[in-house]
Amino acid sequence: MAGPDDSSESPGYGTDTGDNHLKSWFRSLSPTKVDIVGDFTGKERFAIHGEALLAHCLHAMKVDFDYGFQILHAVHSVETLLQRLHDRGCNFHVLWFNREYQLSIPTETPAEITYRYQLTRSILIEHFAHAQTDKQTVFSLVFTSLDSNSFAQYLQEHHPHFFLGSNGTTPWWTGGPQLLVPLHMLYRINSAGLHIACVENLEFKSSRAFLRVASPRGAQRPLNGDTLSPIPDTSFKEDSIQHRLGGLTKTHSLTAREIISLYSLAHVLANHALDVSEGNEIGQHVKALLLQLVFMRHCNVSSRSFESRGSGLAIGSAANSFICSLSEPAQRILGSWSLGPFANSAWDAFDLIDGRLYLALLRSSHNIHLSCALHEQFVQLGGLLEQLCGYDAIAKWPVDLTDTDGEKARLKISDPQPNQLVPSLSILPFSHPVLDKYLTSVHLRTNAVISSPVDHKVHKELTHWHNKKPIDPKQPTKAPDFWARRRNQRFMADIIAYSASLTGASGKIIEPETVVVRKPASRHALNKSKKHANSNKPLEKSGTQDAHKEAERLKEAKFQDKSSAIITFWKGRCLEFSKEASLVKRYLLVSKYFLGLSSDHLSVIGAEVSLYLCHILRQIQGRYNPDTITHYHVLAMLWSQIQETAKLTLTKEVHTLVNRVSRSLKLPLYEKPGLPKRKLPFEFLDIASGGLLPPGKSSLNFQLEFCGPFLERSFDSAPDPRVPFEPDAWQRKVLDAIDENKSLLVIAPTSAGKTFISFYAMRKVLEANDDDVLVYIAPTKALVNQIAAEIQARFSKQYSQEGRSIWAIHTRDYRINNVKGCQILVTVPDILQILLLAPSNAAGPTSFSRRIKRIIFDEVHCIGQSDDGIVWEQLLLLAPCPIIALSATVGNPLEFRDWLSNAQKAKGFDMEMVVHSSRYSDLRKFIHDPSPGTYEFEGLKPVERLPFPGLDSDCKNSLPFSFIHPIAAIMDRSRDTLNDASLEPRDCIELWKHMTKHQIGQYQVPNPLDPKKMLPSLVKKSDVTKWESALKDVLADWMLDPNSPFDELRNDLRGEQFARLSSTYNQPESIESQTSQSGPIVSRRSIFSLVTDLRSHGALPAIIFNYDRVGCETVLRELYDTLESAEAAYKQHDSKWLKKLAGFEEWKKRRESAKTKDTKMKQTKKTGSRNEDEDGAMSKGDRARDVANRELSVWDSFDPEAPLQQFSFADNTKLTQEELNTRLKSLRADAVRPWIRDALFRGIGVHHAGMNRQYRQIVEMLFRKGYLTVVVATGTLAMGLNMPCKTVVFTGDSVFLTALNYRQASGRAGRRGFDLLGNVVFHGLHPHRVFEIMSARLPDLRGQFPTSVTLILRLFILLHGTQNSEFAANAVKGLLTQSRLCLGGPDAKMSIAHHLRFSIDYLRRQHLLSENGVPLNFSGLVGHLYYTENAVFAFHALLKDGYFHDLSNSNRSREDVILEIMLVLSHLFCRHACPQYKDKQFLERVHRSPCVVILPDLPKKASEVLERHNQQTLSIFQNYVSSYTNQHLTGMPDNCLPYTKYKVDSVDAQPTPDLSAMLPSSDSPRPPTVVRSPFSALSGFTDEFDTIHELCETVRAGVFLEESAVPYIPMAPKETNGVPWNAYLYDFFKHGDMEALKHVNMIKGGDIWYHLKDFSLILSSIVTSLANFLELPNADGDFGFEEEEDDEIEMADDDRPIFSGDEGNGIRHDVCGAPAPPPQKEQKKTKAKKKVVAESWDDEGSDEDTEEDTKTASHGASWSDSASGYPQAPRWADDGGQSLMEVFRYFSVLRQEFEEKFRKTFA
Secondary structure, eight states, rough: OOOOOOOOOOOOOOOOHHHHHHHHHHOOOOEEEEEEIIITTTEEEEEEHHHHHHHHHHHHTTTTSSOOOBBBHHHHHHHHHHHHHHHOEEEEEEEEEEEGGGGGTTTTGGGGGGGHOOOOHHHHHHHHHHHHHHHOOEEEEEETTTTTTHHHHHHHHHSSEEEOOSOHHHHHHHESSGHHHHHHHHHHHHHTTOOEEEEGGGGETTEEEEEEEEEEOOOOOOOOOOOOOOOOOOOOOOOOHHHHHHHHHSOOOOHHHHHHHHHHHHHHHSOOOOOHHHHHHHHHHHHHHHHHHHHHHHHHHOOOOOOOOOOOOOTOHHHHHHHHHHHHHHHHHHTTGGSSTTTSSSSOOGOOOHHHHHHHHTTTTTOOOOOOOHHHHHHHHHHHHHEEEEEOOHHHHHEEOHHHHHEEEEEESSSOOOOOOOOOBBBBOOTTTTTTTGSSSEEEBOOOOOOOOOOOOBBBOOOOOOEEEEEEESSSOOOOOHHHHHHHHHHHHHHHHHHTTTTTTTBBBOOOEEOOOOOOOOOOHHHHHHHHOOOSSSSOOOOHHHHHHHHHHHHHHHHHEEEEEHHHHHHHHHHHHHHOOOOOHHHHHHHHHHHHHHHHHHHHHHHHHHHHHHHHHHHHHHSSSSTSSSHHHHHHHHHHHHHHHTOOOOOOHHHHHHHHHHTTTTEEEEEEOOOOOOOOOOOOOOOOOSSSSSTTTHHHHHHHHHGGGGSSSOOSSOTTTTTSSOOOOOHHHHHHHHEEEETTEEEEOOSOOOOOHHHHHHHHHHHSSOOOEEEEOOHHHHHHHHHHHHHHHHHHHOOOOOOOOOEEEEEESSEEEGGGGGEEEEEEEHHHHHTTGGGSSSSTTTTTEEEEEEEEEEGGGGGOOTHHHHHHHHHHOOOSEEEEEESSSSHHHHHHHHHHHHHHHTTOOEEEEEOOOOOEEEEEEEEOOOOOEEEEOOOOOOOOOOSSSSTSOOOSOOOOOEOOOOOTTSSSSOOHHHHHOOOOOHHHHHHHHHHHHHHHBBBBBOGSSSSHHHSSOOHHHHHHHHHOOOOOOOOHHHHTTTSTTTHHHHHHHHHHHHHHHHHHHOOOOOOOOOOOOEEEEEEEEEEHHHHHHHTTTTTOSSEEOSSSHHHHHHHHHHHHHHHHOOOOOOHOOOHHHHHOOOHHHHHHHHHHHHHHHHHHHHHHHHHHHOHHHHHOOOOHHHHHHHHHHHHGGGGGGGOOSSOOOOOOOOOSSOOOHHHHHHHHHOOTTTTTOOHHHHHHHEEEEETTTTSSSSHHHHHHHHHHTTTEEEEEEOGGGGGGGOBBSSSEEEEEEEEOHHHHHHHHHHBTOTTTTTEEEEEEEEEOOOOOOHHHHHHHHOOOOOOOOOHHHHHHHHHHHHHHHHHSSSHHHHHHHHSSOOSSTTSSSSSOHHHHHHHHHHHHHHHHHHHHSSSSSSTTTHHHHHHHHHTTHHHHHHHHHHHHHHHHHHHHTTTOOHHHHHHHHHHHHHHHHOOOOOOGGOOHHHHHOOOOOOOOOOOOOOOOOHHHHHHHHHHHHHHHHHHHOOOOOHOOOOOOOBBBOTTTTOOOOOOSSOEOHHHHSSSOGGOOOOOSSSBBBHHHHTTOOSSOOHHHHHHHHHTTTTOOOOOOGGSSSOTTTTTTTOBBOOHHHHHHHHHHHHHHHHSSSSSOHHHHHHHHHHHHHHHHHHHHHHHHHOOOOOSSSSOOOOOOOOTTTOGGEEEEEOOSSSOSOOOOOOOOOOOOOOOOOOOOOOOOOOOOOSSSSOOOOSSSSOHHHHOOTTTTHHHHHHHHTOOOGGGGTTTTTTHHHHHHHHHHHHHHHHHHHHTOOOO
């Protein structure tokens, strides 16, 4: 490569300054690891840099470009990666840049071999071009360079979601300035506004693909200069050889490989004058190449695996020189293949040269014998070569023929026999009555096991694994102590207060409904009622009926008397309202009064009050010019209010005026009044004869343009006695399905009305009986708390038994109410999985799990999440009852329905899907677009404004917001994108106008789409929805045709502001904090200005979303500091305030003086003095008057420190100061930082996972009350929480600002019953990015392989613990009868069965399972730590093989042992890589710190144990692939390229030649591989593997082998490409400094606490499990549950609720050291107790252990140590468990020390 450019412009890369800047830029990036489909791109397209892709694949797949030249393996490796992306739903383009071609070549590569990489690149480009012609799908594009106009146009048209390039860390880039070239590309792309990622970080796990993605950094200074060579000239110039070859292809059937080879050979031979010696040498190479062409016509790819012999294509060898000479003409002809005469030839150039086959043929060229058929083809190719260049290869280098017998011997029809060298590890025998039927398809050879004297302990849970309460329900539960009861009461008070803030549509607190169990009617009663119904005789009147009628008469008379008082009161109120001079204030006062009317008042005066509102609107309307926008919006409010008035009971006067207004607005007239004549208390403003609509404005256009938010929104609604509202048709369908006990999948947007579904199902369960259970699964603990509070507010019920409750909460951090005594359990997915798989919950017919009758999965799209999605998927398969799945965001509803329906059908449940696509309240989107500049903030001004819906409804001043039409935001021209765009009525009319404006030629708008023809005179929302769909049908045809006027239409809708916003995005203003005498200087583009703009437009309350916790607090700090500094400046300089403060100080002095006199008086009384006048004291009357004056003083309520109203966004009318103080009093002082607490008093708060739970709930309640008007939040707030707001703001870009999160978050705006319209505002985002977010399609839900090894073990624990009950058998059936591997995966039922069988074999070899499926030994520990899979298996291997035993019993000091245990655990759990380990600056910072940072290597003994474990696991799953291949893939060769689907096969029906018979034995090919892909075998690999990763990466096609499902973990640095682990856990244990972890270890600040919490809970689980194993039920430590996700701070000990019936005794203990082992008592035999019949499910339990449980499992559970391949006995059995007790003690101490350091961080 060339050196740095000598440009004299600003420094670029290749210069020291530019290099440093580039490295500093790259070092400053903060990439975030994401699932690129589920978390980031969804269905949107991203770009892959082709050269970086090729370089990465060649290295990662170890393609042989040294000894041989394996082009087919190279192509296969690239296609494998692309197919893996495609399988996961990725949508991508591969981009090649001719100027950057050298990025595919390793640095310092000798010039003699660079041709291999260049030729491979050329082949790949043409290969993909040829493939996309066949597929009709473009996925590969070639550009000249990054600076080319075509690439700029590509970015403009496609705007890829992110760019996948290279960071230059591929090991073959060893150094030099070339390393900066890939960084420079990323720099340029990132500066253009695209996210970037590096292919080296690409990681596949199950159905997920993970990358570390960095967000755009905005404009960067340009880098000039490069280190690239000029673009090589590969343009094709037609020559005589090409011309002759073109003629020959017409008469001979030649493939692309043969054409390119002959062309290249002819050029080499024609352009070189060869002497005899050179001719002889080159002739051998020509002969070998022609023989290769012959053999590759007929050989299977599996028969072309050759081992290395000699130097191969080494530098300086004749073979390398020959192949090199062929490369240049080959690249030339490839460069214009699609335009040349050979474009239609059969394509197989992807297999152009097989270097190893070529070398074998070259070495054996004198000793090869061909059959007649093959010899004929060899002669034919030689003849063609002679015609091209005159070189007679056949005459000079003849090939011998075989005889007839030899020909028969050396040809075969079938595939070669597979390699028999696969390690054959015997399978341990296994049989189980439940599992056997699922394993019948797996035919394996097993060996009998010789029993050894070692006994194995049957797993039995003695206590709950998270605390010390015995599982045996016969054990009495201690009553909670005083402090536990107090915490319980305090927490329940919080829940009740929280539930009080959850309001319904009317804004009133929901009254609890008393639920009574409905007993089914008897047959006699049913027959009696049926007889009465069929009888025509009237029923006789009873005395009760007469009494009822008399009561109704008296009630009516009483109401008439009350009506007079109501009317009189209304007249007085009307007079008061009329005295308000401001019409806007008057309107707001009357509106508030109207909304507060009771049902009695509403029936009497409601119509008059509503008409009075119309009267005020008429007055306001008259003040505006009829041509202004505001006039139309006032008119729209009047249009809506008059229709609301008509729905009420009208008097004659009101009826007359309503019809008059309706007529003027061209609304239908209404029926006769229902109330008698009554004079109005106001005079309605008269209406001109011309009507209220301005001339030229039709009623239809007026409704569409301005009345959209007020349109009637029902969709075929009708009364239904089951619910207290009129449900739409889709809602009635849901109710019917619940009544019929069907499963449901409901997909409807936020605010559509999904909430009632859950509560209707709950009521059904509560009414059925007192025992049935409904489980509600929520994705976050915040939503769990909210749902429980809503249940508390909605339902009440009386129970006859103690400990019963309607609801309970169970999360990993806390429980509320008795989980097994409730009827509605609200929980998170992990907890329900634990409960369903717990044997104690399914032991009897009335056990908890068997009483579950319905499970509700809220936000079911979480199945697509990378972290917890697998648990959702497992639960959907395990569910023992009908389910209800709710979501607003499912990208592939039909596929999801089919998968879910099959899962339900397997259990006998029918399922229905109900889809509703319309929001109740539309969303209007804007970009914050203020005028540039700054201003001096001196305080908030009062806002007087009508409640117009939408930010752009009141345009008195210039609007600081730019409206975005949904069609203008479309980036990808696909129908899915168009379908996702939601249009409100005014968007539809605007779209129709623009379509008619731009219609041309064949692109016409049909006449029936004219709104006058399509819509009725009075429009409803359902009418607009149909019109919208019809418009989209036409527009979709335009979008799919590049010649249509769609681009012009879209640009017209975008308007000029789009170009202006794009140009000004990269011109940020200086917003440095400045403060003048009057207040701070604020940029108009700042977040503070945005909030003030929202306030002035009536768009508060608002939620500001920023997907970074630190970013959230930064935004809050900016708002708080601006308000506080402005207030400080005001208080310092404002004369009125200073005067008021002086008055307050004077009052304080007088009060202190009075207190002093009172004190003296009291002292005088004590001393007995009576001379008051002498003492100067006041008389009794004076003192009384003084006290009265003090009580009435205005200064008593004055607080000079309290925020002033003009410096606060709080709405003080919604909450009194006393209520606020009471609420905040429950918040501990150390719960949050003081300024965050103080910000609440200014009406602003923050909400993210790092905040204290109580603080978050206070924020939620204050926001719902309306006191807080601004909350800054991460995405946790968007997950279903009831936080209604008018406006949602997205500020700051993030990789987590995806289509899914955008829809979730924006759904908070415009909630049903609160706002008619929601606003969505983007702040600080490039317009392109805004459009990308708005139009991005939802990702398809894709599951993960659900059958993990730990899950299989837990199923065996369930089966064993319930004695193979039907419940357990059904759980197994739900998981193993699926035809698909996972949601979105292929059909592969056989793979599930095979994977199950070999997982069982693994568990057997690890002493975790007996031959009969009995859980053994540490199976409880492994089951408890399931969430750490696969690290728990490595830990178990160390425990089983005695590593911890030897360490704990060594002579080393306690500190050394503890530290080594901590080091080992840091290698296993909560691991994070340390990619900066080569960065010099980073290492210097480490050297100066107390941190190790780079985790030291594993101790040698531990490393040896884990290596043995990994090798054994490798053998097991290698055996799995071999057996599966032999049983199910026989006759199914692996010969297809994975992405393009080209087959590498014989070109005709000729028999396959046996190369081993035709070549000398020394050059014969190896036997075909069985386990490894034959494409990988081309580079010399066999069925021997070093690591499991290598096995999974190169396994043959057709076999499912998911690396994450194999129980092993890669060990650093051997299996992590040399990258070490970060020592953050190890460092924290040594110094306890979280700040050091953030700044030195480079762990993200917001994540550190959670990583430490996770590790703390792992330690707790280990200690508890060991105590269980050692039968130490009295071991200290209620260890708590594991943290579920980044969404909850665990309560401190004094804040943790403990409740009656909870699984614990109400007292929390810390581990203070390991308890002494209990004394060994001799077991006494006890008589069998008489079986007690359980009176209820609470009493059910077994008094005695079964015989099988109490014995050790020696039968079939052990094996001979001498048997080859059989596992050794576990070390804990050697000494009766004494050494294990030492292990337990050390782990207890480790946990104690870690907890002490960890708890210090809580503050």
